[in-house]
Amino acid sequence: MPNSPRIRGLHTVSASLVLNSFDYNEDFPPPGKSSENGWLLGMGIHYTYKGGSQLPLYGKLRFDFSPSGTEYGSNEETGLGFRRDFTETSHNWFHRIEFDAGFVFHDAGGSFIDITPYTGFGYRFWRRELSDHNELLGYAEDYSWSYLPIGVIAEIPIASKWSIGLDVAWPHEDHGVSTAKPACSKCCICSRVLCVAGRYRACPIEDCVLIS
Numbered sequence: 001m002p003n004s005p006r007i008r009g010l011h012t013v014s015a016s017l018v019l020n021s022f023d024y025n026e027d028f029p030p031p032g033k034s035s036e037n038g039w040l041l042g043m044g045i046h047y048t049y050k051g052g053s054q055l056p057l058y059g060k061l062r063f064d065f066s067p068s069g070t071e072y073g074s075n076e077e078t079g080l081g082f083r084r085d086f087t088e089t090s091h092n093w094f095h096r097i098e099f100d101a102g103f104v105f106h107d108a109g110g111s112f113i114d115i116t117p118y119t120g121f122g123y124r125f126w127r128r129e130l131s132d133h134n135e136l137l138g139y140a141e142d143y144s145w146s147y148l149p150i151g152v153i154a155e156i157p158i159a160s161k162w163s164i165g166l167d168v169a170w171p172h173e174d175h176g177v178s179t180a181k182p183a184c185s186k187c188c189i190c191s192r193v194l195c196v197a198g199r200y201r202a203c204p205i206e207d208c209v210l211i212s
Contacts, residue, residue, distance in 0.1 A: 014046045018040075020040040022038050022070055023036075023037045024037065032075065038069065040092065041068055042065050056105070058103065059102075060101075065094070071089060095124065100119065100151075102116050114154075116153040117151070118151055120149050121146065123144070127142050149171050151169025154166050
């Protein structure tokens with residue numbers, strides 16, 4: 001027999017651990033390469049409102065933050081003209097903020113399942129700091145992009161304040177923006193910088209201009 005829908009709304013504040021698998025690759029003509037992988041551990045804070053039968057609206061605000069190091073792999077050209085593979089550690093900061101809104105169909109179709117279709121707006125920010133390696137200068141990259149989540153929640157209330165469910169969403173992503181900048185406060189910039197697999201080779205100090 002279907003459960004009676006809640007008359008009043010339910011407010012929920014929660015914190016969670018976030019664990020993501022990170023796998024990043026750039027396309028370079030062989031033998032050049034640029035790859036990065038690892039696990040990103042972080043935390044999330046969520047606020048959710050689920051309306052009762054009098055006001056069956058749904059809203060959610062979430063913020064995730066994942067600061068983690070990953071292993072970066074590339075190669076460099078030696079003084080003899082050969083290419084040599086190397087690995088370094090990159091530091092990554094991932095942020096996400098998302099707001100969702102929808103409508104709750106309590107006991108949908110005469111069942112005991114609550115169905116909540118929703119959409120919203122999300123924003124992601126990623127800072128990637130690559131460390132120095134020999135003559136290759138480290139630098140930082142900032143990426144940001146927005147997305148429109150479209151999803152549905154199927155939820156079974158099992159008590160006045162408890163439920164189990166499944167949340168499936170598709171994050172329709174928009175084109176973002178990216179910037180790259182030196183990873184240090186004072187760096188040498190010269191007119192004869194050679195690009196090596198997305199990194200920059202240092203040049204003689206007499207050809208450099210000190211910037212801050």
